[in-house]
Amino acid sequence: MQTSGLGSDTSHLMCAPTHEVPLSCRQLKAQRTVSRGFTLIELLVVLLIMALVTSLATLSLGSSTQQHLNEEATRLIAQLESTKAQARASSLNVSLGLGLGGFYFVGLSDNPLLQTAYPWLYPNTQAQVQSGPVLLGPEALTAPSLIVLSDALDPKLTLSIASDGLRPFQVISR
Numbered sequence: 001m002q003t004s005g006l007g008s009d010t011s012h013l014m015c016a017p018t019h020e021v022p023l024s025c026r027q028l029k030a031q032r033t034v035s036r037g038f039t040l041i042e043l044l045v046v047l048l049i050m051a052l053v054t055s056l057a058t059l060s061l062g063s064s065t066q067q068h069l070n071e072e073a074t075r076l077i078a079q080l081e082s083t084k085a086q087a088r089a090s091s092l093n094v095s096l097g098l099g100l101g102g103f104y105f106v107g108l109s110d111n112p113l114l115q116t117a118y119p120w121l122y123p124n125t126q127a128q129v130q131s132g133p134v135l136l137g138p139e140a141l142t143a144p145s146l147i148v149l150s151d152a153l154d155p156k157l158t159l160s161i162a163s164d165g166l167r168p169f170q171v172i173s174r
């Protein structure tokens with residue numbers, strides 16, 4: 001059987017009974033079908049890659065509790081240094097006070113009702129003074145101070161803020 005010309009349909013010739021073609025019509029049709037969709041292996045490989053990328057991203061972000069403590073420490077240091085400058089400029093005896101929900105400064109005002117309380121940004125934050133009272137003025141040289149911040153939900157994570165009495169407060173351990 002011969003065909004001539006381009007574009008002629010030869011599909012009827014493939015299934016014609018001839019002695020030269022050892023494949024059955026069913027086998028030829030199965031070979032011509034186009035597979036659609038993804039195989040299970042391909043889907044599992046994609047899921048595995050996504051899981052690896054997600055776990056790496058999570059590890060690189062670090063602990064959210066540690067990040068909260070860093071934010072609290074940065075804010076507390078800024079307030080301590082600002083209040084220290086104000087106490088020295090006004091010649092006031094000012095010290096840090098710690099409460100359950102935040103911190104405050106004693107001595108900035110004669111009226112205790114005008115005393116400003118600074119709540120913690122995150123409600124689980126706790127602070128302890130490890131040295132004597134944290135004095136902020138009026139002298140330029142004060143006693144060394146150490147404040148330890150922690151989280152109530154994860155007390156193993158701590159962050160220490162310290163000053164030797166002359167230099168500014170800074171984070172000394174994470």
